[in-house]
Amino acid sequence: MKQAVQTQRRARRVHRWLVPLAAVPLLLTAITGSLYSLLLEQGVDAFWLLKIHTGRFGWLNLQSVYPTLLGALTVLITVSGLAMLMKPSR
Numbered sequence: 001m002k003q004a005v006q007t008q009r010r011a012r013r014v015h016r017w018l019v020p021l022a023a024v025p026l027l028l029t030a031i032t033g034s035l036y037s038l039l040l041e042q043g044v045d046a047f048w049l050l051k052i053h054t055g056r057f058g059w060l061n062l063q064s065v066y067p068t069l070l071g072a073l074t075v076l077i078t079v080s081g082l083a084m085l086m087k088p089s090r
Contacts (some may be wrong), residue, residue, distance in 0.1 A: 011083035017035075017082055022073035029053055029070060 032053040039046045055066025062069070 008084060008086065011080055015077070015080040015084055018073070018076055023074050025070060026068075026073065031043075 034063045036046055036049040036053060055062035055069075078085070
């Protein structure tokens with residue numbers, strides 16, 4: 001039982017660190033994609049939003065790894081969240 005409690009505590013600690021790190025790029029991608037679609041419906045082509053949406057941040061170009069990074073962060077957050085839901089065995 002002690003091992004299960006330690007595992008759950010470790011999962012909470014990892015999750016607490018991962019969520020803020022993962023939330024920023026995930027929210028940025030969701031916001032820029034939605035905003036671009038809304039502006040396009042209004043006849044405004046804000047192509048710079050698509051660049052941010054795909055991982056190009058001015059001089060920092062992450063377009064080649066950005067989708068993989070977003071996917072990995074999503075999986076890590078999901079796994080750590082599910083680990084917290086697991087109840088310790090009695």
